[in-house]
Amino acid sequence: MAREQLETTPVTAEPAAPAEFAEPIEPTRSASGLSNFRRSTKRRPFRSVVWRRELVKLASFAIVGTLLGWMFGFALLGCTLAITLYLGNHLRYLRHLRLWLAAPKQHSFPDTSGIWSEVFEALQALEMRNSRRKKKLAEIVAEFQSSTAALPDGAVVLGEHGMILWFNRAAQALLGLRASHDIGIRVANLIRHPNFTHYIASEIYEDETEVPSPINRAVSLSLRIIPYGNNQRLMIVRDVSEIRRLETARRDFVSNASHELRTPLTVLRGYLDMLDPETREGRSLAAWRMPISEMRQQSARMESLINDMLKLARLESDAYEHKQELLDASMILGRAIDDGRAMSAGQHRFEINVQPGLMLFGREVEAQSIFSNLISNAVRYTPPGGVIRVSWWDDAEGAHLAVADSGIGISEDDIPRLTERFYRVDVGRSRASGGTGLGLSIVKHALERHEGTLRIDSEVGVGTTFHCDFPPHRAHRESATVPIARSG
Numbered sequence: 297m298a299r300e301q302l303e304t305t306p307v308t309a310e311p312a313a314p315a316e317f318a319e320p321i322e323p324t325r326s327a328s329g330l331s332n333f334r335r336s337t338k339r340r341p342f343r344s345v346v347w348r349r350e351l352v353k354l355a356s357f358a359i360v361g362t363l364l365g366w367m368f369g370f371a372l373l374g375c376t377l378a379i380t381l382y383l384g385n386h387l388r389y390l391r392h393l394r395l396w397l398a399a400p401k402q403h404s405f406p407d408t409s410g411i412w413s414e415v416f417e418a419l420q421a422l423e424m425r426n427s428r429r430k431k432k433l434a435e436i437v438a439e440f441q442s443s444t445a446a447l448p449d450g451a452v453v454l455g456e457h458g459m460i461l462w463f464n465r466a467a468q469a470l471l472g473l474r475a476s477h478d479i480g481i482r483v484a485n486l487i488r489h490p491n492f493t494h495y496i497a498s499e500i501y502e503d504e505t506e507v508p509s510p511i512n513r514a515v516s517l518s519l520r521i522i523p524y525g526n527n528q529r530l531m532i533v534r535d536v537s538e539i540r541r542l543e544t545a546r547r548d549f550v551s552n553a554s555h556e557l558r559t560p561l562t563v564l565r566g567y568l569d570m571l572d573p574e575t576r577e578g579r580s581l582a583a584w585r586m587p588i589s590e591m592r593q594q595s596a597r598m599e600s601l602i603n604d605m606l607k608l609a610r611l612e613s614d615a616y617e618h619k620q621e622l623l624d625a626s627m628i629l630g631r632a633i634d635d636g637r638a639m640s641a642g643q644h645r646f647e648i649n650v651q652p653g654l655m656l657f658g659r660e661v662e663a664q665s666i667f668s669n670l671i672s673n674a675v676r677y678t679p680p681g682g683v684i685r686v687s688w689w690d691d692a693e694g695a696h697l698a699v700a701d702s703g704i705g706i707s708e709d710d711i712p713r714l715t716e717r718f719y720r721v722d723v724g725r726s727r728a729s730g731g732t733g734l735g736l737s738i739v740k741h742a743l744e745r746h747e748g749t750l751r752i753d754s755e756v757g758v759g760t761t762f763h764c765d766f767p768p769h770r771a772h773r774e775s776a777t778v779p780i781a782r783s784g
Contacts, residue, residue, distance in 0.1 A: 450533030695771035
């Protein structure tokens with residue numbers, strides 16, 4: 297009976313701490329007192345004598361009871377009463393054990409000897425170990441909470457289904473959380489914004505999402521969720537309002553400066569165009585032919601740079617919107633290819649594979665920027681005699697544009713930086729061909745506004761392929777047609 301009570305009575309334990317804060321625990325220890333007693337006897341073999349003594353004690357009770365009963369002519373009754381007295385003593389100890397398991401702090405073990413002394417000693421040792429472990433864990437948790445409370449960024453611990461379990465002071469200030477009301481509430485019920493609702497429902501937390509503060513719409517918050525432990529998540533909240541203000545100021549400065557530069561540059565180009573006829577042979581400014589020609593080229597490059605800066609500033613501006621419509625992508629791509637051929641001046645071979653009737657839902661100006669910049673970039677970095685391949689098709693994953701060249705190629709170290717402003721792989725070649733260093737940055741931002749992605753595959757000395765992938769809902773087939781392939 298004692299064995300069954302010990303094996304079936306559960307011992308409650310405090311919830312486990314996160315793995316990074318948990319104290320190393322000895323492998324596979326049972327919470328059962330009997331299991332600890334068995335390990336205790338294995339560690340201290342001489343205690344197995346207690347078991348033999350207990351058996352001797354039981355036999356002694358039975359013999360004494362039998363002898364006393366025999367003296368009165370009831371030997372069996374005397375043995376039964378003696379064994380019952382022995383078992384009653386065990387039941388008394390079981391009662392003490394049951395009371396202690398129910399309320400360890402309110403009850404203590406009685407003084408005893410024998411097997412129950414061994415059991416009570418093992419349980420007391422287990423209780424002391426758990427108490428030390430809980431104290432150590434509480435210290436670690438308290439240190440963690442005090443350190444996260446001092447963070448300038450908000451930290452919110454989320455449990456199952458996004459329920460708020462804990463948050464620091466910064467999160468309280470940024471999100472307007474209240475410990476007395478918001479603990480146990482789903483965070484999606486407090487941050488009601490489409491961006492965050494989609495972010496937390498997707499359960500894909502590789503990136504961040506940005507939402508206005510629930511208590512101050514003028515404050516922009518960046519939210520990132522980090523999964524950890526057993527279906528728990530840590531949400532980091534940062535105030536990015538100052539960063540957004542600086543970005544807005546930068547865009548405004550670039551836009552205003554570009555507009556201010558455009559006027560004097562237009563005047564300068566006008567006078568240079570007027571002077572150009574006078575630089576011909578036999579004219580008054582024939583000696584100035586090279587300087588004026590160089591000034592015209594550089595002013596044209598400056599004008600192109602200013603136009604690209606204005607275009608990029610408009611793409612980055614949230615206020616920049618154009619009506620979206622179904623576009624004849626084949627026609628827009630054809631114009632871009634014609635411009636590329638004019639720029640190539642017959643020095644490259646073009647291979648075109650365009651699926652006619654494939655429409656793109658978007659903005660024509662931005663689609664033209666994507667196509668033109670990629671094709672002009674291929675012409676610019678492909679030596680004379682090279683091949684430029686342009687493909688436009690769709691499949692189950694959406695619409696795709698691929699512009700491949702047999703040019704100089706790009707090293708793996710340069711690929712991640714290609715879409716940065718003014719970054720050039722070959723500065724001399726880009727400037728000589730009129731490149732501004734903003735083309736791929738414009739492509740990236742225009743693709744983002746069409747929910748597309750840019751992929752780059754390249755090998756030095758072999759060539760580069762730029763892939764533009766548009767989501768399926770932006771691709772529309774006008775009719776079932778056979779792709780047209782042509783070269784020239």
